[in-house]
Amino acid sequence: MHLGILETGAPPGDLKDRFGSYGDMFRxxxxxxxxxxxYDVRTGRLPEIGQHTAYLITGSASGVYDGDPWIEPLKDFIQQLSGRVPLVGICFGHQIMAEAYGGRVIKSPKGWGVGLHSYDILRRAGWMNSDRESTLSIPVSHQDQVIELPNGATVLAASEFTPYAVLEYPQRRAISFQGHPEFSPEYATALIDLRRGTRYQPDFADAAAATLKKPNDAQRVAGWIRNFVSGAR
Structure with missing residues (x-):
């Protein structure tokens, strides 16, 4: 199976040297x-629709509403891909998929979601196998949120902060996660430290970093994604 990873961003500062690219993290x-x-989508690189068995869209520092020149071509790609091969979106990927399918994303007035967030599992898809846990906890780093669902979207997990945390589009062969299962606790903590005192106030940064010391469910999500792209629906 050949997975095409559409990189819509990169770790800031020296974090790429320390932790690798977003593609490396998913690998x-x-x-x-x-x-x-x-594929570095920001440089205009997009694969052919049928070139890979499945695709994954990473996170990004950009917002889907920013007007960057690569965003509309990526939306077109998502629309053309619909229903043909499996597609997985993470954070920005989650958001641009919702926009491409007819939903809406904004910079949320709730502010930053950072650290380890937990979600209630509302529904269970076939690719979740026999998982019976009632919650899901993974690292997050986002201001933007989906606020209007596209037609055909199913909400699988939610919290008060993020009502549309995990989405499935059964007719489109697509799933997406607002959180970052690919972020190791070490990387997520380093990202917080890099932004401490600029984007995040020190007390907020300290509290968010402390949550990352708790157990997370990244490997559960990895198993779900493997099931999904292999066709366990």
Whole structure:
């Protein structure tokens, strides 16, 4: 199976040297059973629709509403891909998929979601297998949120802060997560430290970093994504 990773951003500062690219993080998370190809979408690189078995869209520092020149071509790609092969979106990927399918994303007045967030699981898809846990906890780093769902979207997990945390589009062969299962606690903490005193006030940063010391469910999500892209629906 050949997975095409559409990189819509990169770790800031020296974090890429320390932790690798976003594509590298997904490669470590999903494991050695796939071939991987990375595409820096910001430079205009997009694969052919049928070039890969499945696709994954990463996070980004950009907002879907920012008007960057690569965003509309990516939306077009998402629309063309619909229903043809599996597609997974993470954070920005989650948001641009919702926009491409007819939903709406804004910079949320709730502010930053940072650290380890927990969500209630509302529904269970086939690719979640026999998982019976009632909650899901993964690292997050976002201001933007989906506020209007596209037609055909199913909400699988939610919290008071993020009502549309995990979405499935059964007719489109697509799923998406607002959180970052690919972020190791070490990377998520380093990202907070980099932004401490600029984007985040020190007390907020300290509290968010402390949550990352708790157990997370990244490996559960990795298993779900592996099931989904392999066709366990």
């Amino acid at each position: 470590r998370m999903l494991g050695p059973d796939y071939r991987y190809s990375y």
